[in-house]
Amino acid sequence: DSGVTQTPKHLITATGQRVTLRCSPRSGDLSVYWYQQSLDQGLQFLIQYYNGEERAKGNILERFSAQQFPDLHSELNLSSLELGDSALYFCASSVGPGNSYEQYFGPGTRLTVT
Amino acid sequence: GQSLEQPSEVTAVEGAIVQINCTYQTSGFYGLSWYQQHDGGAPTFLSYNALDGLEETGRFSSFLSRSDSYGYLLLQELQMKDSASYFCAVRDRKGQAGTALIFGKGTTLSVSS
Numbered sequence: 001d002s003g004v005t006q007t008p009k010h011l012i013t014a015t016g017q018r019v020t021l022r023c024s025p026r027s028g029d030l031s032v033y034w035y036q037q038s039l040d041q042g043l044q045f046l047i048q049y050y051n052g053e054e055r056a057k058g059n060i061l062e063r064f065s066a067q068q069f070p071d072l073h074s075e076l077n078l079s080s081l082e083l084g085d086s087a088l089y090f091c092a093s094s095v096g097p098g099n100s101y102e103q104y105f106g107p108g109t110r111l112t113v114t
Numbered sequence: 115g116q117s118l119e120q121p122s123e124v125t126a127v128e129g130a131i132v133q134i135n136c137t138y139q140t141s142g143f144y145g146l147s148w149y150q151q152h153d154g155g156a157p158t159f160l161s162y163n164a165l166d167g168l169e170e171t172g173r174f175s176s177f178l179s180r181s182d183s184y185g186y187l188l189l190q191e192l193q194m195k196d197s198a199s200y201f202c203a204v205r206d207r208k209g210q211a212g213t214a215l216i217f218g219k220g221t222t223l224s225v226s227s
Binding site for chain 1: 144156
């Protein structure tokens with residue numbers, strides 16, 4: 001158990017819908033990262049937050065957005081969902097950006113878009 | 115942009131030694147990490163190299179050559195439970211103040227008895 005929690009574990013929704021994925025980092029970690037993992041694309045970095053502020057952006061679509069709240073939990077919002085958005089979404093945390101090499105991953109949310 | 119290359123599959127037998135190579139191309143390199151992921155599970159951190167040389171952690175060792183943009187993960191005394199996917203990841207600068215881990219596509223290791 002990494003100490004990172006993610007909810008829900010599974011999510012099935014229809015195209016065009018909007019969903020919110022939630023993540024709570026390990027106690028003491030201030031940085032949160034979001035990743036998308038699909039069979040053909042591997043682990044893709046989406047976005048990083050540190051202590052409530054966006055720090056780095058990867059291949060995140062405009063339909064996706066995220067935020068980190070004062071209690072350090074983070075949410076990833078996915079809207080206008082398409083079939084291709086079906087994937088495993090991981091949240092990870094680290095002490096801070098300087099420790100981004102050692103991230104602790106949550107169990108993931110498996111999103112299925114039908 | 116960044117790119118990482120690692121073999122897609124490696125097979126070995128219990129008790130053997132296996133080396134998983136990783137070559138990378140990136141603009142703002144800070145270091146190379148290795149992660150293990152069992153089927154359907156979360157990636158777990160194995161090791162990190164920021165400087166050239168070998169880092170040893172139990173049965174696993176990781177090596178980095180910055181001049182060659184190359185690293186490897188060495189797994190010794192293989193056990194069945196080592197069957198998993200192994201990812202190399204470069205710590206790269208992103209934007210003004212961020213660093214991100216950019217992952218390779220992973221190497222699936224199958225250990226047989």
